[in-house]
Amino acid sequence: MAHADDLRAEGATDEIAEHAIRDYRLAQLTARERALCDFAVKLTHLASEVDESDMAPLRGAGLTDVDISDAIQVIGYFNYVTRVADGVGIEDEPEWKC
Secondary structure, three states: OHHHHHHHHOOOOHHHHHHHHHOHHHOOOOHHHHHHHHHHHHHHHOHHHOOHHHHHHHHHOOOOHHHHHHHHHHHHHHHHHHHHHHHHOOOOOHHHOO
């Protein structure tokens, strides 16, 4: 839920925020948003398998190398913060439960 709240704070609709909680693939995303989400999932779960072929959909959606670098930094940061919170045992806020 915290990530959905972050999305809303950045201007996302309630529909997009709710799909972010459950399954972003069901949301009506732009090609750019979909490419970024797909990339974020792969970088999060299969980081060692990310290669140049994963950049093509991002570039095809209009992202520059600087945009891609920024995305990698943001995705990596959110993964880092989550792992630190998990590692030190920070409990979710009750309102974050889906």
